[in-house]
Amino acid sequence: MPAPLEAAVPTADTGTARPQQLTRDGIPGWFFKVDQEAFAHFLTEQSAAGHTGDILELGTYLGRSAVLLGDHLRPGEQLTVCDLFDSEAGDADNAAEMTMSYRKTLTRSAFEANYLTFHPRLPVIVQAPTSVLADRRIPDGSCRFVHIDASHLYEHVAGDIEVARAALGENGLVALDDYRSEHTPGVSAAVWQAVFTGGLRPVLLTPMKFYGTWGDAEELQRVLLGRDWRAGGYTVDEDAIAGARVVRLKYAVKPGAAQAHRSAPRRLALDLLPPVATRATRRLLQALRDRRAGRPAVRTGWSRAG
Ligand SMILES: C[S@@+](CC[C@H](N)C(=O)[O-])C[C@H]1O[C@@H](n2cnc3c(N)ncnc32)[C@H](O)[C@@H]1O
Structure with a gap:
């Protein structure tokens, strides 16, 4: 892993640049350990098996997942990322989603600065709605891995899945974020419709992502289970969906851990919420602590947009 360099990232509240030692985990985003490990495992095993191909990401934000995808490029392979960044969304629902979750912090230049902290060259960047990729600018069958993590609206995700289907080569893998979150029913609908x-x-389910293929799911599950996940502190379960096996992977919760670390649920909530909501949560928790300590009340508010 290259030594961290000075990088420009937006500050939590103002979006202005400030220098800091950026680490991969310091990049704001929604890409958590179990998926980092699953991406790395699949991509490493693809390369080890001589399976070459490009990598495509729809929905990049500040680069937390793109940086890891870039780690796995082999000579001749290309990473393409597609995101609106600071551009307008094409419809009102998508614009509302952008305002609520990303506008305060996201710029293309912040993504580029983050990415260049860890890699010498930028990926191919398509700054546009992912729907532009329906023009087949990504050559059919050229990709080995596609990460879909852009709009949460059903119509958009259904289109993104079609892009992935055309772009993926034999036994290529697609990872779809937010396939089961309460606030993203459109993603769930699009995913299970595609199934x-x-x-x-389906190949693998984690708490945040659905992994699937239009190729040989059992072969990909063999690749997945070639690693001893349990030894690394994960739980591995199997389910059948309409007769097809699917693996489930998540962190093991050790008995008594919740008692021993009373702040664990709070930390989990802070990890899983979008950054803007996390800031609001922190302010709310601080206000409660202040009240308990008898300190004067400071105005606080709760909203998804922080
Ligand atoms: C959840 S974030 C991506 C998180 C990132 N993959 C990570 O792991 O940190 C979703 C991203 O999708 C982008 N986005 C939302 N709607 C989009 C659309 N219709 N086309 C392209 N990008 C879109 C947003 O700008 C935002 O950066």
Whole structure:
């Protein structure tokens, strides 16, 4: 891993640049350990097996997942990322989603600065709605891995899945974020529609992501289970969906851990919430602590947009 360099990232509240020692985990985003490990495992094993191909990411934000994808490029392979960054969304629902979750912190230049902290060259950047990729600018069958993590709206995700289907080569893998979150029913609908009517085969489910293929799901599961995940502190379970096996992977919760670390649920909530909501949560928790300590009240508010 290259030594961290001075990098420009937006500050939590103002979006202005400040220098700091940036680490991969210091990049704001929603890409958590279990998925970092699953991405790294699949991509490493693909390379080890001589499976070459490009990598595509729809929805990049400040680069937390793109930086890891870039780690796995082999000579001749290309990473393409597609994101609106600071551009306008094409429709009102998408614009509302952008305002609520990303606008305060996201700029293309902040992404580029973050990415260049860890890699010598930028990926190919498509700054546009992911729907532009329906023009097949990503050559059919050229990719080995596609990460879909952009709009949460059903119509958009259904289109993104079609892009992935055309772009992926034999036994290529697609990872879809937020397939089961309460606030993203459109993603769930698009994912399970692709499974039941579009030939997408589930490979792996983590708390945040669905992994699937239009190729040989059992082979990919063999690759996945080639690692002893339990020894690394994960739980591994198997389910069947309409007769097809799917693996589930997540962190093991040790008995008594919740008692021993009373702040664990709070830390988990802070980890899982979008950064803007996290800031609001921190302010709320601080206000409660102040009240308990008898300190004067400071105005606080709760909103998804922080
Ligand atoms: C959840 S964030 C991506 C997080 C990132 N993959 C990570 O792991 O940190 C979603 C991103 O999708 C982008 N986005 C939302 N709607 C989009 C659309 N229709 N087309 C392209 N990008 C979109 C947003 O700008 C935002 O950067």
